[in-house]
Amino acid sequence: MATPFDPRAWPIALRVPLAVAALMVLVGIVLSERVLARLADLQEGQLREVARSYLDGLSSAVVPAVVRDDPWEAFDAIERLEALNKGLRPIETVVTDGGGRVVAASDPRRHAVGALYAPPASVPTGAAADFSLEADAESARAVRPLAYPGRTVGTIYAIFDTSHVAAERRDVLATLVATNVALTFALAAAGWFLVRRMMRPVAVLTEHLGAARDGRPTAIDPAVVERERGDFRRLFAIHNDLVQSIADREELAKRLAEEERLGSLGRLASTLAHEINNPLGGILNALDTLRRHGHVAQVRKTSIGLVERGLLGIRDVVQTTLALYRADAAPRDLRSADIDDLRLLAAAEARRRRVFIDGVTDIPPVVGIAGTPVRQAILNLLLNAIAVSPPEARVVLDVRRDGGELRVAVRDRGPGLSAEHARRLVRGGDVPLGSGGLGLWTTNRLVRDLGGRIEVGRPDGGGSSVVLRLPLKPSGELSDVA
CATH class of the missing domain: 1.10.287 (Helix Hairpins)
Incomplete structure (x- = not known):
């Protein structure tokens, strides 16, 4: 059973906008991820090129100083290159010799000349690494081996400030999120409006079908039909x-x-x-x-x-x-005397066919149910039972009150109702002109209008048994039969 928290129970005017919003969120996540990945690739490529250019210039300037072990010349080269590459935002530059000892550094107080330098573990080192760059959110680390003809004489370690790159990426992400949220809400609102507009004819049809379920169906106003186009109009x-x-x-x-x-x-x-x-x-x-x-x-x-x-x-x-x-001037309730009248009316037909009518009437003098349709239904069943019963047979009419129902049973000893006639009696259905069973169909109609039901059986001794169960009015609702 669907609960209020089950999306299947929600109205379609809500489900469609939510589906559109969910789809937009998914599409936004995928597109944002691809845009950010592409931006990161471009930024890293640009940073790599700029860092390579910086290290190329610096290596050319400091190799002679490293070979001659001249810290001052190396320090001067570092300062000049940092001044020329302020756009790269160097944070720290360290030049070491082949043994890993500091030759010169942009911050001599932190990295003293001659001290053993411990490079970052994440940056590959060695003669085989021509150039490497490792970037994170706030900084990037680059390494360049210093080559002298025939050997490696040292290494350059540089750290660059990349916070502006991360800020640019965050700005792009914020723009993408804001754009996706705005588009999601806009498309969801547009979807809700369009679905509401599209579902308006469905609401009209649903209202009329609901009215048909509760009572007599009503036609849709021709003016409403004329306003529609296409499938809904049809x-x-x-x-x-x-x-x-x-x-x-x-x-x-x-x-x-x-x-x-x-x-x-x-x-x-x-x-x-x-x-x-x-x-x-x-x-x-x-x-x-x-x-x-x-x-x-x-x-x-x-x-x-x-x-x-x-x-x-x-x-x-x-x-x-x-x-x-x-025809009664005003509807009146069934009386026990009505059952005796029915037996009297059917008695002449029974005598003509040499059939006997037995029965029991165990109801109050006045029963809370419309008398005319009940009498008509019982008479139809009696005449049908008499017509199909063989001579000297007995037709039994049993009328009694059973709780809140009037129970009417008619039993005969004939060949029994056919499957078609039994279906017509119990379920009604179409009655083509000229076909038999019109009385049975009418009986079904009368019982159905009274809110009752019909049961058809075959007793062990043969024949048919038809039982009508008709709901009685609540106490205090009996018609005036005076």
């Missing part, structure tokens, strides 16, 4: 097309649900007509009996009872049908 147009497609799909879903609702009524129409015709036939027979034998008290009582029961049966069928298919 992306915005695709998003708006997608929003329109979703809206069209929602509208189609509503029409299909309404068509299925009416289709369920159509499938029940024939059985309802049979349910009404039977008591009507009995009523007509009773009226004919009254007309012929109404003077007999027992016949009159029996006939009137038959007429009353027939009319009550017709009233129950009509009221139940109206309760199921009438």
